[in-house]
Amino acid sequence: MVFATPYQTYIPLPFDSGEEHKDHEAVLSMVPIHIVTHASQLPKEFLFPSSKNHLIVGFDCEGVQLCHYGTLCIMQLAFLDAIYLVDVIQGGEKLMKACKPALESSFITKVIHDCKRDSEALYFHFGIKLHNVMDTQIAYSLIEKQRGRRRSSDNPISFIALLADPNYCGISYIEKNDIRVLLKKDPKFWTYRPLSEMMIQAAVDDVRFLPYVHHKIMEKLNEQMLWQLAIRGALHCRCFCVNDKGFLDWPPIPTIPDNIKAKGNALEEETLSIINVPSGRMGLVIGKKGASILSIKNSCNADILIRRDKGPSDKVFIIGPVKQVRMAEAIIRGRVC
DNA sequence: AACCCTA
Incomplete structure (x- = not known):
């Protein structure tokens, strides 16, 4: 045929x-x-x-x-x-x-x-x-x-x-x-x-x-x-797939082998962090014309993603090297709480 | 209260 x-x-x-x-x-x-x-x-x-x-x-x-x-x-x-x-x-x-x-x-x-x-x-x-x-x-x-x-x-x-x-x-x-x-x-x-x-x-x-x-x-x-x-690609793939069980059904994220890590100076492990933001409080994170989230992105150099949910809370996903993610986490928690 | 960006 x-x-x-x-x-x-x-x-x-x-x-x-x-x-x-x-x-x-x-x-x-x-x-x-x-x-x-x-x-x-x-x-x-x-x-x-x-x-x-x-x-x-x-x-x-x-x-x-x-x-x-x-x-x-x-x-x-x-x-x-x-x-x-x-x-x-x-x-x-x-x-x-x-x-x-x-x-x-x-x-x-x-x-x-x-x-x-x-x-x-x-x-x-x-x-x-x-x-x-x-x-x-x-x-x-x-x-x-x-x-x-x-x-x-x-x-x-x-x-x-x-x-x-x-x-x-x-x-x-x-x-x-x-x-x-x-x-x-x-x-x-x-x-x-x-x-x-x-x-x-x-x-x-x-x-x-x-x-x-x-x-x-x-x-x-x-x-x-x-x-x-x-690794960052893998984290982006799963971040919006989070449910009540977290990511239990997803395979573990690979880690950078030590011998490769040793070759790169200051190469840090990538991580994903999720912050629940009560509905209506996301404005605090975003700020006027996005000024707040823009300054967080610029000072932390991490990927910051926002998802509005139908449920009681929205979510902020932070992806990047551990140190940067922790920094962004602290700033965002400080704004929301 | 603030609502960006991408697709």
Whole structure:
């Protein structure tokens, strides 16, 4: 049976293809786009992860109000030779179940820009504990820190800005702004079937550069930074998945091996701290026009995430090196109590 | 009381 592939796209190849291309623009490769409604349409090496076959996959999810609740509509996977749009609406739970081992596997690196919300949705909708992510947003801030170039406002970099940076990709993706406007007008944008050409284009654009960005990031990070990145990614994956049992059903966070720690001067263990903030008191943490939280972020240099809950209390998550996290903890507790 | 940022 021949499966016709009506759609194709270009991806930049994440490796040098010979001396001639050195210092030139990345080589573009034309790859097919597969729309997946059944697991059999996905590559075997993805469905059955193996230590003999480590994969790097660009990863993203689209949906409606994607978080604890909401609807997951499409899961995009970008390989070097093809892009797969996993249609979660058509394929349903059965299809996601088939993808679970890959999403939880240490042998498959999921390259993703901001894993928190996607991970939260995968966990609460399908019981998937997203594991082994390479979060490009975290990587960017670590590389900036490594260069001693802390951004003044210390805000996470946007996907558009990351792609625009010539050190990572150097492409303009302003179409994303149009999609944002469209999504605002019609939040159900991702639910319609069959997928329109525009939906396919937008979904593909969100992942097709990620394997290349991964390659550019790997060039810049040393062994210690890679550990820090992996651990911080793992903490971001689970932070919004907290429930009454904490993280009991999640695997333990890896720790940086001593021999690697010894090589890096002042390399500190990464940690996650959660502070309950009674509803209505979050304003104390955020402050006028965000002045308070901004000053905490700047003085502590930790990731500070806020989640408003429906329950009696909201939560602040603090992620970063232990010392910085303790400092932020103290300031926030002081404001709230 | 204060409501930032990202997606």
